[in-house]
Amino acid sequence: MSKLQLRGVRKAYGATVALRRGDMKLDRGEVHVLIGSNGSGKSTLCKIVAGSVRPDGGEVLIDGRSVEFSGPNDARKAGIGIFYQELSLAAHRTVAENICLAALPVSGGVFVDRAKVAETARRYADLFAEVAGTGFSLDATVESLRADQRQLVEIMKTLATEAPILIFDEPTSALDRAQVDCFFGILRRLKEEGRSIIFISHRMDEIFAIGDRVTVMRDGETIETDRIADTDHDAIIRRMVGEKGELAPPAEAANDAASGGGQVILKVEGFSGPGFSNIGFEVTEGEIVGFGGLHGQGQSAVLRALFGATPGNSGSVVLDGRSMSAARPRAAIREGFAYISGDRGRDGAIAGRPILENVTPIHFLKNRLALARPSHLRNKALPALEALxxxxxxxxxxINSLSGGNQQKVIIARWLIDRPAVLLLDDPTKGIDLQTKTDLFALIRELAAEGMAIVLYSSEDAELLNNADRILVFNSGAIARELTGSDRTRYNLYHAAYEAA
Amino acid sequence: MTSVDQASRPASSGLATLVRQPLVVALALIAALLFLGETLSPGFASGEQILRLLIVAALMGIVAAGQNLVIIGGREGIDLSVGGVVSLSAIVAGNVMAGENGGILPAVAACIATGALFGFFNGFGVTFLRIPPLVMTLGMLGVLQGLLVVIRQGIPSGRAAPALSDFVTQSFLFSLPGIIWLWAAIGVFMAFLLRRTVFGYRIFAIGSNEHAAYMAGVPVKLMRISLFVLSGVFAAIAGICLLGYSGSSFANVGEQYMLPSIIAVVFGGTPLSGGKGGYTGTMAGAVLLVILQSILTTINIDDSGRQMVFGATLLVLMLFYGRGRSMRG
Structure with missing residues (x-):
């Protein structure tokens, strides 16, 4: 009998199906790896097991008995401890308090037993004493720690639950080699104690180093479970890609022209900054260069840095033959950059203001205008909105009266009044409807055909494969591989994305 | 929401829309309060009396103009130091002009420079030192109050030049005092600034989404500092006029303008959360407050009582409009 079993578990958020069918068995004393591309349902599955998301249907069994959790506390009592991908630490509290947060030792019914907290925390912190690095102590507040140290605290916190079932959702993304080795040593000991562990990672080498079995997920379904010993990289990636063959080849004529060595518009060399290092690429006139790979591998960071939205970058950026380094978006816009973010609420929409005011800011800046003449602005705004x-x-x-897709169109329109030389697209279709996506990509191809240089990062592989002339696959903040011509396949994309960095 | 919903909305409402317009509400309230005042004390709504109310409203309204800009600019924008700047400006003006007409221009220049300087300090603290505006300007108010005490011990309080007093209190054009014309001009200036200039568009942009504005190339820090500078300048102008109104300056003369300047803005339909609003409503709000103040005086409620009523008014307004919503719905 399995320690934990899922039978046909499913979950939808409105029209979006996050988990179509989750089936898996977790044995005692095993590390069970879950793997799948962005949005394949791994995190949803874990959250259901941990009681923080309620399934729409299906069954969760622990020790053969069906359970239903009304919240995370229920799951914890049933013996489940989880490491969340988006860390769940109290930033202003100490490391010790965070480690014990799930079950603070209490004396006399109300008072936190500080001695006990320190003692418990010490036990788990000592496990990582060799690799925690400088500045790490039980009394340090979490906000003072580095990213990798915070991740260690979250790991310690999960271990401190002493739960028989432990779930780790991407626990190693910020850790260095030695920290990962130390962590894996601990996992192996836990395994020998008979604990059951679900482990999510995008690093192929880690999966083969620690896993006993692997379940591949695709489009919200658990596809197949294999013993690690019986499988290999290629087999796993083939499962993730699935049967859906390659998509229609991208726009033919335009691409040939682009790859035919047009004039270089943007040339980036040795570009490094927070979250990426030594990035180099060129974009020629009329070319669409895609940024691919798993989410958060530096694609957005590079685009934002090029646009001057984040400080601390070094390297060479040459636009139209002019060397430049934008210290702020204002300067980048004047130089000819445009940046469109998928996060409208944060980066794009001037909320609650009229559409006219949302379309015009770039026009003001580029033309150094002082007066806002409504008739002039209307004449500029209408064609830009019409184009989309x-x-x-x-x-x-x-702007709030519009649908998400139309809001995004308004924000894109602001860049169309005075055309930029380079268009940086940072996952621009996040959360917008199909019609808008179609309109948007039609426009992007049109702009490319007119000679604009375009960099497109998308978390949806199909958008990249269908629209990009070349795809640069990012892995751990660096370009792992360049896919051109007929190499632009889903298989190659995944292969490069999941390779060890 | 589809475009059809949007298009049909104005047609369906009529009276309901009218009632929701802050300006209409304010004007109706002004009429009602005047009527109430006249009932309580015959002669309250006489032409002469209304003119006197308008002069006081102009003083309050000029202070509120700067307050209005800072509040629209968002990020919890508020300027609590305006009262201190008004007082300081009145003293600087009184001493520079020392009762001579020839001293008016240098006095105006000195006052505007003073107001701009303290506004700059506020703006610098808020943008570069990241001090919340409430704390920054409250601290600045404390500094100004201390400064006023020191000044008062060292130098005479100063007197208004006759021309300045005439400008504020006597008929200037079409039997209206000059300060009313000045206020009207400021009203036109504010409307133009907010609706017809890039600067105005950018005030709304940083007020509704500072980060998006930054990403669209708006010089956010420069903008925010400018707003505080403008607030200081408007307070300084009000200080000069106040000197003309009272003849001589005395410390803390401006303190009574801080709270009303905020209430007038909020009453006029500019939410404290920023990114929305305008000055026309604020002008109506200032008139309304002055009438309310006058009624309270008429029924023998002293200054402390009036302060309580004002404070309560602000709280009630907040209750009605909410911090995140404007009256415009």
Whole structure:
């Protein structure tokens, strides 16, 4: 009998199906790896097991008995400890308190037993004493720690639950080699004690180093479970890619022209900054260069840095033959960059303001205008909105009155009044409808055909494969591989993305 | 929401829309309060009396203009130091002009420079030192109050030049005092600034989404400092006018303008959360507050009582409009 079993578990958020069918068995004393591309349902599955997400259907069994959790506390009592990908630490509290947060030792019914907290925390912190690095102590507040140290605290916190079932959702993303080795040593000991561990990682080498069995997920379904010993990299990647063959080859004519060595518009060399290092690439006139790979491997960071939105970058950026380094977006815009973020709420929408005010800021800046003449602005705004088939009542209506897709169109339109030389697209279709996506990519191809240089990062592989002339696959902040011509396949994309960095 | 919903909205509402317009509400309230005042004390709503109310409203409204800009600019924008700047400006003006008409221009220049300087300090603290505006300007108010005490011990309080007093209190054009014209001009200036200049568009942009504005190339820090400088300048102008109104300056003369300047803004339909609003409503709000103040005086409620009523008014306004919503819905 399995320690934990999932039978046909499913979960949808509105029209979006996050988990279509989750089936898996977790044995005692095993490390069970879950692998799948962005949005394949791994995290949803883990959250269901941990009780923080309620499934729409299906069954969760522990020791053969069906369980239903009304919340994370229920799951904890049933013996489940989870490491969340988005860390769940109290930033202003000490390491010791965070480690014991799940079950603070209490004396006399109300008072936190400080001695006991220190003692418990010490036990788990000592496991990582060799690799925790400078500045790490039980009394340090979490906010004062480095990213890798915070991740260690989250690991210690998970271990401190002493739960028979432990779930680790990408626990190693910030850790260095020695820290990972130390962590794996601990996992092996836990395994020998008979604990059951679910482990999510995108690093192929780690999966083979620690896993006993692997379950591949694709499009919200658990596809197949194999013993690690019986499988290899290629087999796993083939499962992740699935049967859906390659998509229609990208726009033919335009690409040939682009790859035919047009004039170089943007040339980046040895570009390093927070989250990426030694990035180098060129974009020629009319070319669409795609950034691929797993989420958060430095793609957004590079785009934001090029746009001057994040400080601390070094390297050479040459635009139209002019060497430049934008210290802030204002300078980058003047130099000819445009940046469109998928995070409209944070980076794009001037919330609650009329559409006209949302379309015009770039025009003001580029033309150094002081006066806002409504008739002039209307004449500029209308064609830009029209180019994207934007649906709106009037220029005076608030941007909040529009659907997400139309809001994004308004934000894109602001860049179309005075055309930039380089368009940086940072996952621009996040959370928008299919029609808008279609309109948007039609426009992007049109802009490329007119000679604009375009860099497209998308978390949806199909968007990259369908639109990019070349794809640079990012892995751990560096470009792992360049896919051109007929190499632009889903298989190659995954292969490069999941290779050890 | 589809475009059809949007298009049909204005047509369906009529009276409901009218009632929701802050300006309409304010004007109706002004009429009601005047009527109430006249009932309590015949002669309250006489032409002469209304003119006197308008002069006081202009003083308050000029202070509120700067307050309005800072509040629209968002990030918890507020300027609590305006009262101190008004007082300091009145003293600087009184001493520079020392009762001579020839001293008016240098006095105006000195006051505007003073207001701009303290506004700059506020803006610098808020943008570069990342001190919340409430704390920064409250601290600045403390500094100014201390400064006023020191000044008062060292130098005479100063007197208004006759021309300045005439400008504020006597008929200037079409039997209206000059300060009313000045206020009207400021009203036109503010409307133009907010609706027809890039600067105005950018104030709303940083007020509704500072980061998005930054990503769209708006010089956010420079903008925010400018708003505090403008607030200091408007307070300084009000200080000069106040000197003309009272003839001589005395310490803390401006303190009574801090709270009303905020209430007038909020009443006029500019939410404290920023990114929305305008000055026309604020002007109506200032008039309304002055009438309310006058009624309270008429029924023998002293200064402390008036302060309590004002404070309560602000709280009630907050309750009605909420911090995140404007009256415009």
């Amino acid at each position: 088939k934007t649906k709106y009542a009037g220029l005076a209506s608030s």
